Amino acid sequence: MMGRRVFLRLLLSVAVVSLALASSSAFAQNGGELRFCLHSEPKTFDPVLVDDDASLSIRYLTGGVLVRSNRRTQELEPELAESWKVSNDGKQITFKLRHGITFSDGSPFSSEDVAFTMQRLMDPALHSSTGDAFRSGNGAVSSKIIAPDQVSITFPAPLAGLERLFDQVAIMSAHSPKKEAAVLGPFMVAEHKAGSSLLLRRNPNYWKKDSQGRRLPYLDSIRLDIQSNRDVEMLRFKRGELDLINVIDSDFFDRLAASSPGLAHDAGASLDSEFMWFNQGASAPIPEYKRAWFRSTNFRRAISQAINRDDLSRVVYNGHAQPGVGPVSPANKFWFNSKLKAEPYRPDAALQRLQADGFHLQNGSLFDKGGNAVEFSIVTNAGHKPRERTAVMIQQDLGKLGIKVNVVTLDFPSLIERISQKFNYEAAMLGFRNVDLDPNGQMNIWLSSAENHAWNPQQKSPETAWEAEIDRLMRAQASTTDPKKRKESFDRVQEIAAEQAPFIYLVNQNALSAVSSTVAGANPGILHPQTFWNAERLTLNPTTRASR
């Protein structure tokens, strides 16, 4: 009898303790303020007009989208839309929307809001760069409200990878007087001190719940300090004033990994690439004999072969980069052409290629067949240390072939003016920050008529056979919805890019980030926003929550 009573008491105690633990665990998941930095002032809070990194981050945290590309798996997942269907001709997409969702100001969400957002997105007067991705051909984009929870959007021409483009479209309210302040995302802008900070508060009407039925997000707020100086940002992180750094450089990563291994995250090769190219423009103000070098495939391939990419990865990026292969990073699981390999370092083969073009060595210097010493300048942006170091290492690599390289660092506006307006440069080195997995995002680079066809932009008709072939393949992949055919076309584009080397790809940096031990639930990835892509599920430890 006695034993039974003791057992019951024990059972009761266990139940009480379990309940207490359960409630404290639930409490442990809610509240607190996450802190990190934006590197510049957001230019806009209007999701349609977003064009800069800071605004992009705000849109990600505050905007509700119909579908979301999972930043880890790269798979598309339903959000505000329960389901969607793309028509066979690739010109129409129909969304079935979730019920019972309201904007942060309480106004209800319906298909009218989707139609309104599309109308604003495609308004030519607004020049939305997000909207540009949807411009498939001449003609208007129309939205048809089928029911309050169903809407179809029709495009004048087929759009490949159409559904993925909606990852960037934050739905705006058609009726709320607050317009862009009424949001469907997990957070909403509560306070903005220009040049200093932004405070995002939890959206009380956010629709998502976790598996246990708790309303997301767990955090009360996010404070975003505007800090352009990366060193200050890193110092503040070390002091515990910041919880995340989205992108850190390899020097700081190694120091952080040495002192606090758990805080430094290397997610592997990112989508970003570093590359250089030669100015092949017909009207560029450079000497004719240099234009002839730069237009020679042998010359470009020789330069590519003479660059030691392994050294660049190891020395400049402390091993946190992979030798660059082509326009698509190996991190892009579907679109990367796995047959391609990075150009190996072969200075002997490079010299043979140059000799095939009539170049010859004389007293340690390389001369072309006209007797001109091979010398050119590489421009890059001042203050970008990895790029400056890369340029100096290339200078030494090419020096071994008798090529004299002058490294010129310019402030960014001057650099952009030279490479995109005056075309007064010989070679340039920059990076490509790719946020789009789909090759359609690179149409403005590969089409010979495009403004960003960096080596020879805005051609009236393709000046070389291989550029004409790339034009054809890029248009072919964009005009079909069959993923297999698209992949075949874009694989060939990557092969031509490797054969012709209009861009000499150097490295793909790894996605390096820092996450404080005060944050739970972070799972840094390679796609923007690397550390806070699952912000709604991030939590802070109780001590940090109490101190904020």
Place this chain on the structure above:
Amino acid sequence: MSSARTLACVVVLAVCAMSLGANWLAPAGYAQQFREAPSAPPSHKHLLGTDEIGRDRFARILYGTRISLLLAPAAALVSTVLAALVGGLAGYLGGIWLRLARAFTDLFLSLPWLFLLITVRALLPLNVSPLTSVLITFLILGLLGWAASARVLSTSAEALRNSDFILQARASGLRDPRLFFVHVLPNLKPVLYAQFWISIPVFILSEANLGILGLGVAEPLPSWGSLLRELEGLISFREEPWRLVPLLLLIVVLTSFQLLLSNEEVTA
């Protein structure tokens, strides 16, 4: 000569001698990349370790010192001559010339120097050798850095213009050019020396500022500016104290330059 000045003189001479003997003291050279040992700590092979791409830091300091110590005085000379011509002449001529010169120097001083330098640097031709780029950088500094000195010199020259001996010389029938070059300029010597010595550290620091922005001397040539850039992002000095050597050298040399000024020049 005071002991402080003697010490300063010894320091400057020693630094100059070491930089001139760079070829012998650091045979590795400033450009060679030891890629197997980037960011290496001090060792027998590399006395002050290596930089981020494996270049010998000791060699780069010696060669960088040579460039900065040779070209900063040259730029100071250019700016002092310009200041003497503009400020000295305006002060001596007085009246409308002085007012015009002061308005012009005030306008020049109000210009955002750094942006002006960045703009001028961006307009230069791209395909120039590193040596030419360093010469151009310091020439620009010299050509743009005369305004503050000109203002000081115009005030001193104005005072001289009204002095008794100038009045007497003018009364004796001496003409303006002879008066200016034979009587006024020699009397401005202490001010000119002071401005010259003061300008040297200013130009060293200006080049360092440009270097920190990545706009100074072109790679692979080192300068104090490019060497100081290594301190960017250095979070703990205790981890790598040898990286502070360029900064210490800059402080020591600039302090020595200040100590080298005579009392008369300091007063001027």
